[in-house]
Amino acid sequence: MSSDPWGRVDETGTVYVRTADGEQVVGSWQAGTPEEALAYFERKYEGLVVEIGLLEKRVKTTDLSAKDAHAAIDHIREQVDAHHAVGDLDALKTRLDKLVETVDKRREERKQQRAKQSDEARHAKEALVTEAEELAQSDQWRAAGERLRALVDTWKGLPRLDRKSDDELWHRFSHARSAFSKRRKAHFAQLDAQREEARKTKERLVAEAESLSGSTDWGTTAARYRDLMSEWKAAGRAQREHEDDLWNRFRGAQDVFFAARSSVFAERDAEQAENLKLKEELAEEAEKLLPIGDLKGARAAFRSINERWEAIGHVPRDARPKVEGRMHAVERALQDAEETEWRRTNPEARARAEGLTGQLQAAVDKLRGQIEQARGQGNNARADKLERELEGRQALLDQALKGLEEFGG
Structure with missing residues (x-):
């Protein structure tokens, strides 16, 4: 009879293995010596050790499913329970029990991980739907359209939820995109019409x-x-x-x-500039008549100057008031001299002077009213013209009043 710490062979060739529950029959060996029998069944045991070791490694380092892992464990356990090997079978059972715990723990972790991923995916998809529904109301057609396309790509990269939840969220998401596309199409159709x-x-x-x-x-x-x-x-x-x-x-x-x-x-401006030069020369010639000594000669000279003045065309608008004002000043001086001469040679004309004064006063008052009206209507050109006329009438009025004083003296 031959034996070792985990098994023995009796005189009939029966092989036994020692376990916590006592000796268990492994099998019968008639082909050789007892030592060869123990060596054979010890190799069977080593095979189980290697197989369990490989399974432990697969469980720890691969994504082996819990179902497949349990099937593999059960298969090895059946071999261990069958006692067809010589070795520490209780240790193998203990390793298999721990492996079951490991597989179950990993299955629970994966379940929690999947639940967490599902919850994250749900929140992510709900956020996509909310953003899509907000974008559906946007008038930023280019930016919103590009963003919606990016949201679709993001959606495709997320895990699927349960069918009902996923379908409901996708329906809202798809509806928002369709609403935006419909509004954009209507906008550009209207824009094309415009x-x-x-x-x-x-x-x-x-x-x-x-x-x-x-x-x-x-x-x-x-x-x-x-x-x-x-x-x-x-x-x-x-x-x-x-x-x-x-x-x-x-x-x-x-x-x-x-x-x-x-x-x-440009041609007109050049012509008007030349006209201005000519009128300035005539104004200077007229100013040389002042002060008036020979009224008759001065009147004739001014008449000649004025005829040449009238023959000259327009001058630049901004220069007109100044050059015309110079001529009006000489003309007023002539009128003043004529009034003086008239009073000097017609001492009996008091009544006529009074009548003239009244007429001039009425004319001045009328002109002032017309100027005020023109200013009120915004017709400054007419107002300016009336003011120049008023200056002449006022000068005549002042002279007439002065003549009345002389008559009174």
């Missing part, structure tokens, strides 16, 4: 602008071009492929007109 209307309006404006480009009615045409520009701005933008071409034609027509007007105005 741009087509703008194109038609601008075609009409271009046609009129081109028809006016050859006009020489400078003031009226320039005013009409200003109106056309206001209408152009109010029309909005046409389609991109038409807008630039229409604008180039519209602007080109204006350029033709204003270039021609500028050329004419």
